[in-house]
Amino acid sequence: MVRQTIQIFARVKPTKKPTAVYTVDNEEHSGGSLEFVIPRDLADGFINNKRESYRFRFLKVFDQATNQEEIFETIAKPVADNVLAGYNGTIFAYGQTGSGKTFTITGGAERYSDRGIIPRTLSYLYHSMVYTTQISYLEIYNEVGYDLLDPRHEASNLEDLPKVTIMEDPDQNIHLKNLSLQASANEEEALNLLFLGDTNRMIAETPMNQASTRSHCIFTIHLCGREPGSATLHRSKLHLVDLAGSERVGKSGVGGQILTEAKYINLSLHYLEQVITALSEKNRSHIPYRNSMMTSVLRDSLGGNCMTTMIATVSSEKTNIDVRFCPIFALSSSGLADRQASEAQGDLLKLKDILTQRDNEISILCWVYLVALCMLWFSPLFHMLDLKAQNTHFCSASSSGPELSIEQQEAFEIFRNDHGDRLTLEDNKAILKQRFAEAKALGEQVNQARNRVSKSFSLPPLPPPNPQSDTVEETLRSQIEEEKKNYKSTFGRLKGLKTEIEHLQHLLQRSKIKLKRDFQDWWSQEATRLQYWHHALHYGIPYYMLHIPFRALSSTTMSSTSIPLTGDHQTDADILAFIRARQSLLTRTGISSSIHAGQKRGKV
Numbered sequence: 001m002v003r004q005t006i007q008i009f010a011r012v013k014p015t016k017k018p019t020a021v022y023t024v025d026n027e028e029h030s031g032g033s034l035e036f037v038i039p040r041d042l043a044d045g046f047i048n049n050k051r052e053s054y055r056f057r058f059l060k061v062f063d064q065a066t067n068q069e070e071i072f073e074t075i076a077k078p079v080a081d082n083v084l085a086g087y088n089g090t091i092f093a094y095g096q097t098g099s100g101k102t103f104t105i106t107g108g109a110e111r112y113s114d115r116g117i118i119p120r121t122l123s124y125l126y127h128s129m130v131y132t133t134q135i136s137y138l139e140i141y142n143e144v145g146y147d148l149l150d151p152r153h154e155a156s157n158l159e160d161l162p163k164v165t166i167m168e169d170p171d172q173n174i175h176l177k178n179l180s181l182q183a184s185a186n187e188e189e190a191l192n193l194l195f196l197g198d199t200n201r202m203i204a205e206t207p208m209n210q211a212s213t214r215s216h217c218i219f220t221i222h223l224c225g226r227e228p229g230s231a232t233l234h235r236s237k238l239h240l241v242d243l244a245g246s247e248r249v250g251k252s253g254v255g256g257q258i259l260t261e262a263k264y265i266n267l268s269l270h271y272l273e274q275v276i277t278a279l280s281e282k283n284r285s286h287i288p289y290r291n292s293m294m295t296s297v298l299r300d301s302l303g304g305n306c307m308t309t310m311i312a313t314v315s316s317e318k319t320n321i322d323v324r325f326c327p328i329f330a331l332s333s334s335g336l337a338d339r340q341a342s343e344a345q346g347d348l349l350k351l352k353d354i355l356t357q358r359d360n361e362i363s364i365l366c367w368v369y370l371v372a373l374c375m376l377w378f379s380p381l382f383h384m385l386d387l388k389a390q391n392t393h394f395c396s397a398s399s400s401g402p403e404l405s406i407e408q409q410e411a412f413e414i415f416r417n418d419h420g421d422r423l424t425l426e427d428n429k430a431i432l433k434q435r436f437a438e439a440k441a442l443g444e445q446v447n448q449a450r451n452r453v454s455k456s457f458s459l460p461p462l463p464p465p466n467p468q469s470d471t472v473e474e475t476l477r478s479q480i481e482e483e484k485k486n487y488k489s490t491f492g493r494l495k496g497l498k499t500e501i502e503h504l505q506h507l508l509q510r511s512k513i514k515l516k517r518d519f520q521d522w523w524s525q526e527a528t529r530l531q532y533w534h535h536a537l538h539y540g541i542p543y544y545m546l547h548i549p550f551r552a553l554s555s556t557t558m559s560s561t562s563i564p565l566t567g568d569h570q571t572d573a574d575i576l577a578f579i580r581a582r583q584s585l586l587t588r589t590g591i592s593s594s595i596h597a598g599q600k601r602g603k604v
């Protein structure tokens with residue numbers, strides 16, 4: 001297996017504020033370099049021997065103008081290709097708080113073109129080949145793991161959520177308990193999971209960044225697929241890691257919970273540095289993975305034939321730049337990046353080596369597989385041969401043959417007599433027969449004892465059935481049936497009554513409304529009538545004249561008087577004119593005489 005080098009790139013965050021003086025130098029063969037010039041601060045004292053220039057080497061340095069597409073093409077695409085080929089991969093964003101790690105890994109929220117490595121990689125993977133894909137999103141906060149895709153995240157406190165724990169099987173494979181693997185059939189589903197996880201992340205405001213991510217987040221894409229035309233399935237995973245911002249505790253001016261978080265963050269970043277430095281050392285046998293949760297989780301995806309890429313994000317703002325305390329520069333100054341730069345030229349050859357090596361490994365694996373298959377087929381034969389050999393061996397050993405090994409002697413221990421001499425096969429058979437007979441006799445005794453015990457504990461026999469109780473039961477049962485029937489019919493009747501009552505209530509309601517309307521009509525007519533009566537009395541017109549139904553008068557007759565029958569705004573003169581007109585009309589039509597007659601008969 002060819003070991004892959006860990007590749008480290010740097011990205012300078014664009015800024016509008018005054019920047020520290022820095023220069024970027026990207027040479028084709030020797031990689032890139034980033035140099036900062038930080039003038040000595042006189043406030044530090046008269047004697048100040050601090051360095052003013054800091055130069056760091058990376059595989060490539062991306063300056064402020066670099067866009068997200070370029071970052072994906074150079075950094076993430078090669079790793080994604082490697083993952084598609086069946087190898088694990090990890091991409092880290094590493095840097096000070098506010099230097100652009102989340103922007104690089106997830107992306108900015110303002111423009112579509114600001115999409116970061118995760119969305120672009122998902123799009124690339126889904127367009128590359130048909131794979132079954134699963135997503136997990138782990139958050140490591142203060143060295144405790146949480147599942148960011150756990151639906152309970154929104155409703156519960158962090159402490160109430162189940163903690164993700166690391167378990168190791170005998171083959172030293174890592175398993176994460178309580179971390180869900182969510183199947184995502186397409187890019188959209190995967191992006192939804194990313195957004196769900198991002199909303200659940202632990203974010204706090206720090207003096208250096210208003211929305212500083214306080215935890216390490218590992219977005220893992222688990223792939224399972226086969227290359228076209230191949231029957232072999234391969235599994236691989238790609239970890240996209242947004243590390244919590246490293247910060248100088250003194251400088252960030254924080255306390256309380258944020259100070260605790262900062263301590264955890266810095267400590268875990270320190271352990272990560274240790275692992276990365278150890279991986280880059282050629283003859284290093286022990287890699288300290290177990291020191292932190294993050295390195296334990298990423299153990300199978302760091303170093304070896306896994307492609308590990310780091311992008312060191314740098315903010316060139318004067319207030320933020322403190323190269324001496326940014327851990328990534330510690331890595332760079334430890335010579336790791338230097339080594340990588342010089343190794344950059346050999347990468348192409350190495351990749352070729354890897355592929356040849358892989359081909360060799362595959363052919364070796366095929367041979368091993370073939371041999372294993374043969375052994376599986378012939379194993380019964382081998383077993384028979386082995387038994388035969390053992391038998392011969394034993395028979396010869398039991399007489400006067402060669403000495404047995406200690407294990408064989410222990411296995412054959414029962415075949416010795418009281419003096420420790422080995423017995424012949426016939427003797428052994430006899431002993432076994434005798435022991436078998438003894439065991440049988442013992443079994444017999446146990447059975448007898450069991451019978452005795454069960455007899456002494458047996459329950460009294462059941463009383464014979466009582467015919468009288470049967471009839472009582474029968475009567476009771478029929479009574480219950482009768483009651484049930486009664487209940488059913490009563491229930492039916494009640495139901496009918498209820499419907500009837502509801503119907504009557506409805507009718508009542510309607511009658512009430514009608515009555516109200518009739519009363520209102522009657523009342524308005526009565527009011528008008530009273531008004532006329534009042535005027536008639538006033539002007540000496542007999543009461544009976546007003547009792548002639550208004551409808552008895554034809555509309556034509558009324559129109560000739562041009563006085564309306566009813567009206568709220570009639571003047572006294574109008575009403576008087578109406579009464580007079582009615583008086584003359586009654587006289588003309590002769591109705592007044594019949595009224596007189598009726599009045600006399602007491603009908604009016």
Ligand SMILES: Nc1ncnc2c1ncn2[C@@H]1O[C@H](COP(=O)(O)OP(=O)(O)OP(=O)(O)O)[C@@H](O)[C@H]1O
Binds near residue numbers: 100101104
């Ligand atoms: N390359 C860039 N281009 C444009 N804006 C950027 C770039 N890098 C970062 N930013 C902006 O800078 C701000 C801080 O960036 P970001 O949140 O990614 O920093 P961070 O390193 O993840 O911080 P922390 O460690 O505190 O979470 C954001 O508003 C982000 O949009």
